[in-house]
Amino acid sequence: MLEIINFSKTYSKGKKAVDDLSLTVNDGEIFGFIGHNGAGKTTTIKSIVGILNFEEGDILIDGKSIKKYPIECKQITAYIPDTPNIYEQLTGIQYLNFIADIYKIDYNERKAGIEKYARMFELENRLGDLISSYSHGMKQKLIIMSALIRKPKLLVLDEPFVGLDPKATFLVKEIMKELCKEGVSIFFSTHILEVAEKLCDHVAIIKAGKLVAYGTMDEVKGNKSLEDVFMETAK
Amino acid sequence: MREFFVILKYSFLNSFAINKLKKKNNPTKFSFWKVFLLVFLILFSFSIVFINSLYNAQVLGLEYLEVYLSLGIFITIIFIFLTSIPNALNYLFKAKDFDFLMSLPVKTDFVLFTKVAFLLVINYILEFYFFVPILLAYAIYKKTTFLFWIFTLITFILIPLLPVTISIIISYGISLLSPKLKFKNLFTILFTFALMGIIFFVSFSSTYLSENPDEFTQKVSLFLKKTGEIAYKGIKGDLLSFCILIIISIIPFVAIIKGLSKYYLKLNNNLSQSPSGKKYSVKNIKATNQQLTLIKKEIKRYFGTPIYVVNTIVSPIFSTVFLLMFKFVMIPTFEESGFYINTYSFFGPIIVGLVLLAASANYITAPSISLEGKQFWIIRSAPVDTKQIFNAKVFLNIIVTLPFLILDAILAVIFFNIGVIDVLMLILIPFIMVIFMGYLGLFINLFFPRFDYDNEVKVIKQSLSVSLTMLIGFLVDIIIFFLCIIIHIALNNTLITYLFALIISSVLLVSMVILTYTIGVKRYLKLEV
Numbered sequence: 227m228l229e230i231i232n233f234s235k236t237y238s239k240g241k242k243a244v245d246d247l248s249l250t251v252n253d254g255e256i257f258g259f260i261g262h263n264g265a266g267k268t269t270t271i272k273s274i275v276g277i278l279n280f281e282e283g284d285i286l287i288d289g290k291s292i293k294k295y296p297i298e299c300k301q302i303t304a305y306i307p308d309t310p311n312i313y314e315q316l317t318g319i320q321y322l323n324f325i326a327d328i329y330k331i332d333y334n335e336r337k338a339g340i341e342k343y344a345r346m347f348e349l350e351n352r353l354g355d356l357i358s359s360y361s362h363g364m365k366q367k368l369i370i371m372s373a374l375i376r377k378p379k380l381l382v383l384d385e386p387f388v389g390l391d392p393k394a395t396f397l398v399k400e401i402m403k404e405l406c407k408e409g410v411s412i413f414f415s416t417h418i419l420e421v422a423e424k425l426c427d428h429v430a431i432i433k434a435g436k437l438v439a440y441g442t443m444d445e446v447k448g449n450k451s452l453e454d455v456f457m458e459t460a461k
Numbered sequence: 462m463r464e465f466f467v468i469l470k471y472s473f474l475n476s477f478a479i480n481k482l483k484k485k486n487n488p489t490k491f492s493f494w495k496v497f498l499l500v501f502l503i504l505f506s507f508s509i510v511f512i513n514s515l516y517n518a519q520v521l522g523l524e525y526l527e528v529y530l531s532l533g534i535f536i537t538i539i540f541i542f543l544t545s546i547p548n549a550l551n552y553l554f555k556a557k558d559f560d561f562l563m564s565l566p567v568k569t570d571f572v573l574f575t576k577v578a579f580l581l582v583i584n585y586i587l588e589f590y591f592f593v594p595i596l597l598a599y600a601i602y603k604k605t606t607f608l609f610w611i612f613t614l615i616t617f618i619l620i621p622l623l624p625v626t627i628s629i630i631i632s633y634g635i636s637l638l639s640p641k642l643k644f645k646n647l648f649t650i651l652f653t654f655a656l657m658g659i660i661f662f663v664s665f666s667s668t669y670l671s672e673n674p675d676e677f678t679q680k681v682s683l684f685l686k687k688t689g690e691i692a693y694k695g696i697k698g699d700l701l702s703f704c705i706l707i708i709i710s711i712i713p714f715v716a717i718i719k720g721l722s723k724y725y726l727k728l729n730n731n732l733s734q735s736p737s738g739k740k741y742s743v744k745n746i747k748a749t750n751q752q753l754t755l756i757k758k759e760i761k762r763y764f765g766t767p768i769y770v771v772n773t774i775v776s777p778i779f780s781t782v783f784l785l786m787f788k789f790v791m792i793p794t795f796e797e798s799g800f801y802i803n804t805y806s807f808f809g810p811i812i813v814g815l816v817l818l819a820a821s822a823n824y825i826t827a828p829s830i831s832l833e834g835k836q837f838w839i840i841r842s843a844p845v846d847t848k849q850i851f852n853a854k855v856f857l858n859i860i861v862t863l864p865f866l867i868l869d870a871i872l873a874v875i876f877f878n879i880g881v882i883d884v885l886m887l888i889l890i891p892f893i894m895v896i897f898m899g900y901l902g903l904f905i906n907l908f909f910p911r912f913d914y915d916n917e918v919k920v921i922k923q924s925l926s927v928s929l930t931m932l933i934g935f936l937v938d939i940i941i942f943f944l945c946i947i948i949h950i951a952l953n954n955t956l957i958t959y960l961f962a963l964i965i966s967s968v969l970l971v972s973m974v975i976l977t978y979t980i981g982v983k984r985y986l987k988l989e990v
Contacts, residue, residue, distance in 0.1 A: 277563045279726050300566035307564075311557060313475035314913045320480070324471040328464055328565050356480055358913040 227253050227411035233283035243269040245435040251411050258426035259415040266435040267415040271384045275305040304373035308384040310365035314358035329376040339375035362389040383414035423452040465571040531693040533595030541584050541621050545628030547768040551918045552576050554636045570722040584621035612696050622710035626717050649767040755853035773825045777865035780819035788876045809883035816869050821894035827902035827930035829854045831911045831920040847982045858899035886959045893966040900973040902930040907984040
């Protein structure tokens, strides 16, 4: 579903944020992307979803290049950013409708999706309120809802558990497993290594823009914990 | 195309906070529209009074109305141009929703189109303020035809296109250059002011208002390749000019949008980068007291936001520009008319009045509480006295304005040879009013804060707090100015006039300080983000 081929991203003054990264996320797979602050995780994620342009390498979503076919790639991808920066002067339902309009979700499907996930995330009574009145966690839940109602083939999440209460965190993990069973691929970055260890089929560790470990969870951690492996790579 | 309208619809809902206006029990529900209407009526009234006085004076008969109409177009174009550069930078190249919009399955062109459409709407509002009152006043005194209104409507739609196109090109240039610079904010501020200076110089370097309307419209043509003249002639039914206006407005606009859409993603990516990489070593850290720390924070916030500086430093700069214009434009015009002034002591009160009007028209503190935004918690949770926070915000006002007042005093001594008392008053009276405006803006912002903005432009240029501060400040200044004129005419004593101005401004300041430190502090403690 997602193929990153020799991807490099260079910022001004020749500084490489990501250097020759290659990895593959198969259909129905949960992929954990781990690294220090500033290692290049968000740069990679933003490039996958078409926010950042890049010159070296390519990123293929469902076999199509994000550089050549950005609209087609974005249509099947849902991105959840690390900070819930959304239109605060809209109500929750207006925001969901906006996303549904952009992704051309028909009326019945959007209604069913909104009702289902609003109930699940306990937001049904707050959808008529302005987003500016929501807490951080509620905004995060709304963004996750907006991602789920569009039924993506690839879900890209940047630190999805930040700000969520324990119940919502559990819920998101369960949803991720459920989506995985339905064939949806999930690529997410996290600092919570225990979650990554339990949830992911594959994992990649990035350090200063370079891939330092990559494979199935068992291949990467062996007999150790993911935390131990991560700390060793950090040295 | 459907996506374009969807994004546009929700962008409008969000940016103009339409949900809030619709909300029941909202104390500010109609305030925005009331202020909007009030400002429009005031401008309309000024137009009527001005045009009526010229008409009654029979200076040039109805020909003067033509000057007035072309002047309206001229001023509108200048203001659209001046405000579009910082607006284009913020809406097109530094938009906070850029990442979000780019992650959607929508063409980059459509994202750009929605941003440009927004920029145009802001300019139509501005045009409505400046052009429509003049147009209505003109129509009251001069018979107009149906065709005139058709041409006017189309011209109204076309006028902002060329200034906006040029502003986009300039902000595109700034966007290309600034990521490569260390002090990109300073560069943006200086570049914008240099451009404003050039426009101002080109616009006013010739005689300001000629007696001959045709000659005046020729002067207007100095600005933006005769756009003003062409627009004026177009409205008046000159078909050739009208066609030229359509061509010069639409073709460059479409071309630049089409061209920019190719590089829009790359440009925004470049802008989000900041030069780094130098290793920092911790040394020479200085400890300062709370008050000084708060002042430093305000200064860094101010100069770190180019649009804040560009919009609020204009009034103190204008106080100096007024003096220069007075010396090099108005006095030569008087002398050309055979009105020689041998004694410069005549100018003392006039100069004090001009500087007072210009320097105290600033609103630096009016968005200062709102600008805390989502970071309001930092200052709110800090163990500092509310008065210290207020002091820091007002002090910023003084730091920005005082150098210009001192420069004004030096220029006034050099150019007009005014007396010691005049110099003292030139600094003292505007200085008191500047502090008064600082407290007034702060006080109003405490009652009309807006923390949930997604673009600083909305707080700095389009907030209720700023509009109210400017309106009240302007009215207070005008009242003081005219009361002083009345007293001066009645008593013919400059010293008494100065004393009156000094007393009334001091009373206003003390009242505002008391209000801010009592009601204002209580209000501040109730604020929530």
